[in-house]
Amino acid sequence: MIEQHLPLLVPFTYLFSALMIPLVGIGGRRYAYPVALIASLLATLVSVHGLTVVLREGAMRYAFGGWAPPIGIEFVLDPLSSFLSVLLTCVTSLVLIHARRSVESDVGEKEIPFYSVTMLLMTGLTGIVLTGDLFNLFVFLEISSLAGYAIIAVGEKPAPVAAFRYLILGTIGATMYLIGLAFLYMLTGSLNMADLASIIPQLPLTPPLVVSFSMMVVGVALKMALFPMHGWLPDAYTYAPSTASALLAPIGTKVAAYVLLRLMFFVFQPSFGRDMLPVGDVLTYLAAGGILFGSIFAIAQKELKRMLAFSSVSQIGYIALGIGLGSQLALTGAVLHIVNHAFMKAALFLVAGNTRLVVGHSRIDQFDGSLRRFMPWSMAAFTVAALSMIGIPPLAGFFSKWYLVLAGIEQSAWWIVVVILLSSLLSAVYFFRVLERIYLREPSTAGAVEYEALDRKEVRMSMLVPTLTLSGALFILGLFNSIIVTKVIHSMLPLGL
Amino acid sequence: MIEFIQGYYAYWAIVMLMLIGLYGMLLKRNLVKKLIGMTILQASVILLFVASGTKWNGTVPILDASRSVDDPALYINPLPHTLMLTAIVVGVATLGVAFALLISVYRRYRTLDEETLLKQMQ
Numbered sequence: 169m170i171e172q173h174l175p176l177l178v179p180f181t182y183l184f185s186a187l188m189i190p191l192v193g194i195g196g197r198r199y200a201y202p203v204a205l206i207a208s209l210l211a212t213l214v215s216v217h218g219l220t221v222v223l224r225e226g227a228m229r230y231a232f233g234g235w236a237p238p239i240g241i242e243f244v245l246d247p248l249s250s251f252l253s254v255l256l257t258c259v260t261s262l263v264l265i266h267a268r269r270s271v272e273s274d275v276g277e278k279e280i281p282f283y284s285v286t287m288l289l290m291t292g293l294t295g296i297v298l299t300g301d302l303f304n305l306f307v308f309l310e311i312s313s314l315a316g317y318a319i320i321a322v323g324e325k326p327a328p329v330a331a332f333r334y335l336i337l338g339t340i341g342a343t344m345y346l347i348g349l350a351f352l353y354m355l356t357g358s359l360n361m362a363d364l365a366s367i368i369p370q371l372p373l374t375p376p377l378v379v380s381f382s383m384m385v386v387g388v389a390l391k392m393a394l395f396p397m398h399g400w401l402p403d404a405y406t407y408a409p410s411t412a413s414a415l416l417a418p419i420g421t422k423v424a425a426y427v428l429l430r431l432m433f434f435v436f437q438p439s440f441g442r443d444m445l446p447v448g449d450v451l452t453y454l455a456a457g458g459i460l461f462g463s464i465f466a467i468a469q470k471e472l473k474r475m476l477a478f479s480s481v482s483q484i485g486y487i488a489l490g491i492g493l494g495s496q497l498a499l500t501g502a503v504l505h506i507v508n509h510a511f512m513k514a515a516l517f518l519v520a521g522n523t524r525l526v527v528g529h530s531r532i533d534q535f536d537g538s539l540r541r542f543m544p545w546s547m548a549a550f551t552v553a554a555l556s557m558i559g560i561p562p563l564a565g566f567f568s569k570w571y572l573v574l575a576g577i578e579q580s581a582w583w584i585v586v587v588i589l590l591s592s593l594l595s596a597v598y599f600f601r602v603l604e605r606i607y608l609r610e611p612s613t614a615g616a617v618e619y620e621a622l623d624r625k626e627v628r629m630s631m632l633v634p635t636l637t638l639s640g641a642l643f644i645l646g647l648f649n650s651i652i653v654t655k656v657i658h659s660m661l662p663l664g665l
Numbered sequence: 666m667i668e669f670i671q672g673y674y675a676y677w678a679i680v681m682l683m684l685i686g687l688y689g690m691l692l693k694r695n696l697v698k699k700l701i702g703m704t705i706l707q708a709s710v711i712l713l714f715v716a717s718g719t720k721w722n723g724t725v726p727i728l729d730a731s732r733s734v735d736d737p738a739l740y741i742n743p744l745p746h747t748l749m750l751t752a753i754v755v756g757v758a759t760l761g762v763a764f765a766l767l768i769s770v771y772r773r774y775r776t777l778d779e780e781t782l783l784k785q786m787q
Binding site: 303306307310314317318321325326328329331332335336339340342343346347350353354 | 687706717752758762769770783
């Protein structure tokens with residue numbers, strides 16, 4: 169009975185808990201967190217089960233209300249969407265295990281709405297991944313974005329301004345997507361992805377089709393913070409509460425990258441964005457620009473979370489680069505990088521949250537050896553994630569970059585190899601700047617006295633375990649990447665590349 | 666040139682609204698004016714969808730004994746309208762969140778002017 173409803177269950181679990189949290193919250197604030205945690209653990213189990221079923225038996229479709237698609241709305245659990253939903257639910261569970269103290273100190277008595285909105289965010293993100301209908305996707309996109317604005321806005325003093333700017337740009341992105349959808353609907357009379365995929369190849373290349381495709385790509389690229397449309401991202405991630413940025417940075421923009429992948433290779437045929445329109449090339453150039461821009465600006469930042477936000481701009485570039493190149497190798501690299509970056513960024517942002525909780529700030533110029541002495545485990549996790557971001561084998565980050573480099577060589581686009589190597593060097597610069605302070609700089613006497621006075625040195629186990637799990641996972645993802653690639657990623661790549 | 670405009674008045678009006686909305690969102694300094702721009706932009710997209718569903722001499726898609734049931738040209742396509750009901754709800758929700766953010770911004774900074782805000786954030 170459950171099997172047949174699998175595609176629906178993950179978003180439904182989150183949605184149900186989003187409604188339950190305010191209800192149980194009547195009994196007291198302390199009940200909000202367990203409900204959110206249990207729901208996300210449950211969703212993780214369901215999504216892992218979904219992935220195994222899909223890999224064994226092939227894609228599952230769920231027609232809402234018994235209305236057969238393309239008239240009704242359907243949810244599709246295929247290898248790509250089930251894999252992404254496993255990623256989303258796993259990262260969310262780990263971040264939520266970590267969240268309790270961090271949310272308490274950042275958000276205080278607004279815990280109940282915070283957890284409820286977080287669950288709504290996850291409803292939206294998993295809904296985007298699982299839906300098989302383009303308009304439904306727009307609705308989920310807006311659900312997740314609205315929830316995202318809300319959890320960003322409860323952060324530090326400038327957070328509402330950052331959230332407002334994100335809202336303005338995000339709404340422009342969503343509206344662009346909707347305009348594109350309007351043209352596509354006028355041309356085809358359908359909104360179902362599978363149905364569209366069979367109609368679009370028969371259409372002549374007319375201006376409305378071009379407008380529709382480019383509007384949708386631009387809209388999604390805005391949500392994805394692809395350079396030069398990344399303006400909203402650094403402020404939003406910096407001023408958001410630690411838990412919100414640890415949740416949004418790894419998975420928020422990745423879901424938009426998934427939408428781009430879905431649009432370009434599953435709804436439109438892969439040759440459309442490559443041969444008929446130069447969208448793939450444009451994406452590649454923008455991605456390369458973003459990779460370099462993000463890395464260079466990350467070097468200039470004085471605040472850890474802001475540095476990580478700029479590094480996100482650069483990492484999103486890698487994913488867009490893979491999508492833009494659009495070969496088998498490149499897409500493997502892009503999907504692998506979605507996974508790797510989710511784990512790396514989650515680990516890094518959790519450590520940033522830990523230092524904020526213990527030391528009270530995360531300003532890089534005030535880091536010194538006392539961090540290493542008092543928070544050895546958090547800093548070890550940071551180091552592993554940072555090395556993975558730079559791309560040191562056998563950590564996960566190396567392998568996705570490797571696939572992208574191979575894809576560049578395969579298409580004899582040597583400049584891509586140069587860009588990736590250069591950006592790896594630049595990321596070595598900005599991460600070693602932090603690592604040097606932590607490991608080589610002797611603690612200043614004033615700092616040491618200050619730390620001695622702190623009653624809590626390293627963070628609690630409940631916060632340490634998820635941080636270490638995420639960075640430990642980088643070893644596993646790296647060492648077993650060939651299994652992930654051959655067993656999972658190859659089955660999800662589109663046909664006709 | 667005339668053919669380019671004639672018969673497409675609705676679409677030209679929609680494009681004008683779209684541009685006005687985008688202009689407001691991107692170039693106005695006052696945050697409330699940005700929101701007004703946002704509403705205009707969303708309204709223009711809603712009109713675009715609704716305009717795409719209309720037909721000359723078409724009527725509401727409700728079974729009418731005096732009209733033929735077989736001819737789809739007699740009935741307006743209802744799907745864009747229903748889609749736009751959802752889009753309107755999304756728009757209202759966005760506007761609600763945006764106003765909540767503005768109230769919070771004003772309480773913290775006592776201004777809604779973007780340049781002043783950016784200066785104060787530094």
